Structures are given as structure tokens and as C-alpha cells.
Amino acid sequence: MIRFVFKNLWNRRAVNGWLTVELIIIAILAWIIIDPLVVSVYDRNSSPGYDIDRLVLLSVSATSEGTYRYNPAASDSVTVIDDYFRLLSMAAENPQVQSVTPIADGQSLEGEGMMTQSLSTETDTVFPIKMFFVPGTGFFSTHGITASDPKTDIADLDSRPFSDNEIVITRELARRLFHDENAVGRVTVPHWGVETVLVGVIDDVRPKSPMNVTTMYFRPCRPTGDREFDGTKMPVNDGFSIMLRLKQGVDSEKFVTDNTEWANSLKAGNFYVSKISSLLQNKRDIEEAWGISNSERIGSALATFFLINLFLGVVGTFYLQTRRRSTEAGIMKAFGASPSRIAVTMILEGLILTFVTWAAGCVIFMQYALKEGLAASHANVSYLLNESWVSHFWVHFSIIAAIILILMSIAVAVGIYLPARKIANTDIAYSLKEE
Amino acid sequence: MNTIISLTGINKLYRTKEIETLALENVNLSINEGEFVSVMGPSGCGKSTLLNIIGLLDRPTSGTVKIDGVEASAMSDRSLARFRNNELGFVFQNFHLINSLNVIDNVEIPLLYRNTPAKRRRELAMKVLERVGLAHRINHYPSQLSGGQCQRVAIARAIVGNPKIILADEPTGNLDSKMGAEIMEILHSLNTDDHRTIVMVTHNENQAKLTNRIIRFFDGRQVQ
Numbered sequence: 055m056i057r058f059v060f061k062n063l064w065n066r067r068a069v070n071g072w073l074t075v076e077l078i079i080i081a082i083l084a085w086i087i088i089d090p091l092v093v094s095v096y097d098r099n100s101s102p103g104y105d106i107d108r109l110v111l112l113s114v115s116a117t118s119e120g121t122y123r124y125n126p127a128a129s130d131s132v133t134v135i136d137d138y139f140r141l142l143s144m145a146a147e148n149p150q151v152q153s154v155t156p157i158a159d160g161q162s163l164e165g166e167g168m169m170t171q172s173l174s175t176e177t178d179t180v181f182p183i184k185m186f187f188v189p190g191t192g193f194f195s196t197h198g199i200t201a202s203d204p205k206t207d208i209a210d211l212d213s214r215p216f217s218d219n220e221i222v223i224t225r226e227l228a229r230r231l232f233h234d235e236n237a238v239g240r241v242t243v244p245h246w247g248v249e250t251v252l253v254g255v256i257d258d259v260r261p262k263s264p265m266n267v268t269t270m271y272f273r274p275c276r277p278t279g280d281r282e283f284d285g286t287k288m289p290v291n292d293g294f295s296i297m298l299r300l301k302q303g304v305d306s307e308k309f310v311t312d313n314t315e316w317a318n319s320l321k322a323g324n325f326y327v328s329k330i331s332s333l334l335q336n337k338r339d340i341e342e343a344w345g346i347s348n349s350e351r352i353g354s355a356l357a358t359f360f361l362i363n364l365f366l367g368v369v370g371t372f373y374l375q376t377r378r379r380s381t382e383a384g385i386m387k388a389f390g391a392s393p394s395r396i397a398v399t400m401i402l403e404g405l406i407l408t409f410v411t412w413a414a415g416c417v418i419f420m421q422y423a424l425k426e427g428l429a430a431s432h433a434n435v436s437y438l439l440n441e442s443w444v445s446h447f448w449v450h451f452s453i454i455a456a457i458i459l460i461l462m463s464i465a466v467a468v469g470i471y472l473p474a475r476k477i478a479n480t481d482i483a484y485s486l487k488e489e
Numbered sequence: 490m491n492t493i494i495s496l497t498g499i500n501k502l503y504r505t506k507e508i509e510t511l512a513l514e515n516v517n518l519s520i521n522e523g524e525f526v527s528v529m530g531p532s533g534c535g536k537s538t539l540l541n542i543i544g545l546l547d548r549p550t551s552g553t554v555k556i557d558g559v560e561a562s563a564m565s566d567r568s569l570a571r572f573r574n575n576e577l578g579f580v581f582q583n584f585h586l587i588n589s590l591n592v593i594d595n596v597e598i599p600l601l602y603r604n605t606p607a608k609r610r611r612e613l614a615m616k617v618l619e620r621v622g623l624a625h626r627i628n629h630y631p632s633q634l635s636g637g638q639c640q641r642v643a644i645a646r647a648i649v650g651n652p653k654i655i656l657a658d659e660p661t662g663n664l665d666s667k668m669g670a671e672i673m674e675i676l677h678s679l680n681t682d683d684h685r686t687i688v689m690v691t692h693n694e695n696q697a698k699l700t701n702r703i704i705r706f707f708d709g710r711q712v713q
């Protein structure tokens with residue numbers, strides 16, 4: 055049967071030649087459209103490395119000196135710290151909130167500020183992104199950060215007092231520093247020049263959604279009301295942020311709309327909440343600011359539009375081609391082919407054609423891709439890592455090629471099946487009369 | 490003599506939006522094994538319809554069709570296909586060869602649906618092509634053959650699966666008289682030498698006279 059299918063394909067080459075050219079062009083177009091589309095969809099949906107869904111950020115500001123609301127009695131460092139803790143526990147009292155953790159001003163995940171600072175071993179120096187956390191405040195569990203090695207326990211990290219020279223690092227950073235992930239207990243020298251012990255290794259985190267996963271480390275700091283800038287202190291006088299982890303089942307965006315008044319009511323000394331936003335919203339804002347959302351939205355819409363057109367085009371072409379074969383189907387049936395046999399034979403012909411043209415299209419596109427590269431994740435800044443399938447050429451190539459093959463096969467099979475089923479079930483006498 | 494084809498109370502009604510045509514009206518007919526029967530009548534009287542019903546290519550509106558003892562109305566599409574493949578061979582006025590296949594592949598088609606191994610298919614196809622005098626043309630395509638040659642290929646295809654019954658609808662209708670005579674010679678030999686039952690529609694009185702029996706139709710009714 056297969057041999058007959060091949061013969062038929064070859065002998066119908068006048069028709070199939072055109073179909074072949076058309077399908078090769080479609081395979082190449084599919085590459086041009088699908089590759090960036092898949093990469094961007096993957097980027098948008100890949101995990102940020104922590105549980106972003108139920109996080110809400112309260113931005114806390116301080117009334118400035120000289121304005122009429124300013125309370126000079128609450129400006130000494132002891133009261134400031136007192137008020138800071140009061141505000142934290144007020145936030146934690148909301149019945150929909152599960153836990154809270156303080157964040158240095160502007161330095162939250164999906165936030166604006168972010169800095170890289172060096173970390174060295176005897177042989178390597180890496181420039182990871184640094185984030186501060188306040189020990190004993192449930193920073194790790196509130197974010198939904200997860201441990202990446204068996205020696206690290208998130209509950210321990212949450213409750214550990216931390217000395218100034220203990221830090222937590224991400225898995226990729228451990229790999230870069232020690233070329234393995236077994237980093238707990240080992241020592242590095244950070245930019246502040248004191249040997250520092252690694253007390254935990256956590257799963258990689260994507261600090262901003264437009265970025266890829268990158269290397270990060272987390273340094274303990276303690277809140278102070280003394281406006282003291284030192285690597286181990288977090289001055290809160292001018293404001294800070296509070297990260298809220300909502301309880302299971304609470305929608306963060308709905309929480310924000312329902313709780314603006316509550317947020318406005320949170321005041322302690324000179325501190326007040328100036329903004330409440332879900333982390334998902336912050337993420338969208340950042341994407342917007344980086345110009346990604348918009349161009350991407352337009353790009354995806356166009357790509358989807360073209361893709362649907364291509365798909366329908368292929369379906370239509372094969373539909374018309376197959377419908378013309380009703381006499382042939384009638385003959386086959388008169389000599390003993392069952393309707394399903396006719397449909398299967400025709401679909402098989404189409405799939406063989408699809409496979410050949412797909413392979414040709416891939417080889418042609420490969421010539422281009424080897425020179426120019428495949429679609430890349432956005433924001434490929436040098437200090438970001440590219441460790442997903444997107445950046446491994448052959449893995450990337452195979453995945454997209456497989457997607458294209460599947461889509462083409464579906465289009466061709468549908469285009470053939472619909473008329474083939476019909477002509478295979480038409481009365482033979484009727485099919486044979488047509489010509 | 491065994492009855493191999495038996496039609497009882499056959500009616501065939503074609504319904505289109507505008508009109509209804511009663512193409513066959515109460516046809517009762519039986520044909521014996523080994524008979525060579527011609528069907529005659531004016532154009533549009535229902536000859537092709539009759540042949541299609543005998544060949545199980547079309548179902549009657551009412552009545553029963555029994556071929557080789559089996560009642561056709563009870564069969565599924567799949568078993569009809571198998572039955573046609575084993576029992577019936579068709580020859581059409583306009584040949585109905587598959588243009589994208591060469592002569593030998595066209596002849597092999599009925600065997601293909603029987604899952605005969607490739608080598609055996611080739612042997613059997615060669616044998617029938619020799620019989621119709623086309624063994625030297627096996628790699629030609631239908632478009633490279635004359636009408637008479639095409640019809641001989643069609644006959645080869647009709648007999649390659651060794652069916653008991655051959656149904657021919659104006660097999661010489663598109664051929665000149667010399668080629669028509671060649672085709673008739675082959676059909677007669679299939680009847681006398683191989684004892685195949687043949688039902689042939691024809692407009693040619695001379696051809697009809699040489700067959701065992703003539704069935705005449707007029708306006709969907711059998712008149713003789």
C-alpha cells in the first residue's frame with residue numbers, strides 16, 4: 055500500500071509539484087512566524103522562580119519634615135523603628151493576609167531598583183544581583199522561594215538570626231562560583247571584603263519578568279531609624295515596602311481593588327501607605343516600561359493572524375485538490391476499496407508530502423538560522439543567563455521544527471479528511487458519472 | 490443451471506429538487522451462471538441504473554438484489570466493498586482508468602485491496618495483460634494508449650481478481666468498429682473459455698445478437 059501511495063504521489067507530480075513548492079514556502083513562513091511567537095509565549099509563561107500569584111506590595115512613605123502632617127515627636131530613631139514594626143503588624147492583621155515581610159525601599163522583585171555587586175572565590179568572580187532581606191521576617195517563605203539543595207531549609211532560613219557575613223545564593227550562582235551546586239557552608243569574598251559563609255542555596259529567581267533568570271544573592275540587613283548607610287543596615291526613615299503573601303484562594307488583583315481604603319488607613323507615626331499594587335500588576339508595568347508588552351502584543355496578534363491564515367490556506371488547498379479526486383475514489387471503491395481505506399490512502403499521501411516539504415523547509419531555514427540565530431529571549435543583557443532550551447540551538451531548532459510539523463500535518467490532514475470522507479462515502483455510480 | 494443474479498421487485502427512484510425520475514420500475518430478472526446477457530433500450534431508459542444496481546454500486550429504492558446467493562441490502566459498506574472485490578468486475582464505457590498509474594498498476598488495483606503480496610500481484614496482472622494482448626505496454630500510462638487499448642486494460646483489471654461476474658456498460662461505445670470487435674472477442678472468450686457470467690449494456694444490435702439473451706428496456710420497464 056505504501057508503495058502505491060508513493061507511486062501515486064510521484065505520478066501526480068504535475069499537481070503535487072505545486073503543492074510541494076507551496077508547502078515548502080509555508081514551512082519557511084511558519085518558521086519565521088512561529089519561532090519568535092513560541093519563544094515569547096514561553097518567556098511570558100515561564101516561572102519566575104517564586105510564587106508571584108498571591109503577592110501584594112505596599113509602598114510605605116514618610117511624611118516629610120516641614121509639612122503640616124509631619125510629627126516631629128515621631129522622628130527619633132527609636133520611635134521610627136517602633137512605628138515601622140507597628141505598621142508591619144497592622145498589615146499582617148488583614149484577615150486575607152497570610153504573612154508579611156519588609157523590603158528595602160524600591161528593591162522588591164519586579165521593582166525598579168536593582169544592583170549587581172561582585173562575589174569572588176579564589177578562581178572566579180561573578181556579578182550577581184544583590185537583594186536585602188531582614189532576618190526573622192519570613193522573607194523566603196513569604197515570597198514563595200524554594201530551596202534547591204537538600205541542606206537548605208526555607209523554614210530555617212526564615213527563622214535564622216543571620217550574622218552580617220552570612221548570605222543566601224541562587225543555584226546558578228552556586229554553579230558559577232563552585233562549578234557545582236553543593237555550596238552550603240562554603241565561603242566567598244564579597245565586595246565588602248570579609249569572608250562570607252553561604253548558608254543556603256535557593257532555586258533561581260527571575261528578578262524582573264523581562265529578564266531571564268539571573269544570578270542573585272540575598273544579604274541580611276537590619277532596619278534602622280538612624281539614616282545610617284552601611285551594607286548591613288536598612289534605613290527606613292524615608293520609607294520602605296511591605297510584601298504581603300495572601301492566603302490560599304485570594305486573588306491578588308481583587309484584593310488590591312477591595313483594599314485601597316484599608317491600605318490608606320494604615321498609618322504609624324510619620325509612615326503611611328502610599329501605594330498598593332499586586333506583583334502581577336508591577337510585572338505588567340515593568341514590561342510596559344521596557345517596551346515589551348506593547349510590541350509583543352502587536353507582534354503576537356499579527357503572528358496569530360498570519361498563522362491562522364496559513365493554516366486555513368493549507369486546509370483550503372488540500373480541500374480543493376482532494377475534492378477533485380472523486381472519480382478516482384469511485385473507481386477505487388468499485389474495485390473493492392472501503393471508504394476508510396480511500397480516506398486513509400489520501401491522507402497518507404498528504405502526510406508524506408507534508409513530511410518531505412517540512413524537512414526541506416527546515417533545511418532551508420536552518421541555513422539562515424545558523425548564520426543569524428534563532429529567536430532569542432528578550433532582554434539578553436550580558437549579565438543575564440540563558441539557560442533555557444531557547445538558547446540551545448539544536449534543542450530550540452528541534453522543538454520549533456516539531457511544532458511546525460504537527461501544525462502542518464493537522465492542516466493537511468484536516469484539508470484532506472473533510473472532502474475525502476465525503477467522496478469516499480458518495481455513491482459510486484454518482485462519482486463515476488462526474489468528469 | 491444456477492441463478493447467479495436475481496432481482497425481484499426492483500424500483501429505483503431518483504429524487505432531485507425539481508423532479509422525481511423513476512429510473513427502474515418493478516424489475517424482476519434472473520441471470521444464470523455462465524450466461525452472456527445484453528441489455529438494450531433507448532437512451533435514458535435505465536440500463537446503466539440497472540447495471541449499477543446489479544454491481545452493488547447503487548442501492549435500489551425498493552426490491553431485493555441477490556448476487557451469488559447473498560442478499561445485498563443487508564451488507565455494510567465495508568463488506569459490500571469486499572464482495573465487489575471478490576465477485577464482480579466492471580468495464581465502463583469511458584474506461585475509468587486511474588491516469589496517475591501506469592497500465593500494470595491499474596490492473597493490480599483489485600488485488601491491492603485484497604492484500605495480495607506485491608510479487609503475486611505482478612504475476613497475476615501480467616497474466617491477464619498477456620491475455621488481452623498488452624503485455625508489451627505495462628509501463629505506459631493511460632494517456633499514452635488508444636481507446637481500444639485502454640478498454641483492454643480495463644478488461645484486464647476487471648478479470649484480474651477472478652470474479653464470477655463481469656458487468657460491462659457500453660464497453661465499445663467509445664470505440665470504432667474494429668476495436669469494438671476486438672473487445673467483443675475478448676468478452677466472448679471470457680464467457681466461453683472461462684465460464685464467466687457477463688451482463689453487457691449495448692446499443693449495437695449485431696453485438697447483442699451474438700450473446701445468449703437480450704433484455705430490452707423501455708422507460709424503466711423490462712419489455713422483453
Ligand SMILES: Nc1ncnc2c1ncn2[C@@H]1O[C@H](COP(=O)(O)OP(=O)(O)OP(=O)(O)O)[C@@H](O)[C@H]1O
Pocket residue numbers: 484503504505510511512530531532533534535536537538539
Ligand atoms: N443521479 C441521478 N439523479 C437523477 N436522475 C438520474 C440519476 N442517474 C440517472 N438518472 C435518470 O434515470 C434515468 C435512467 O438513467 P440511466 O443512466 O440508467 O439511463 P441509460 O439507459 O443508461 O441511458 P444511456 O443509454 O444514455 O446511457 C434517466 O432518466 C436519468 O435522467
Ligand SMILES: [Mg+2]
Pocket residue numbers: 536537538658
Ligand atoms: Mg448508460
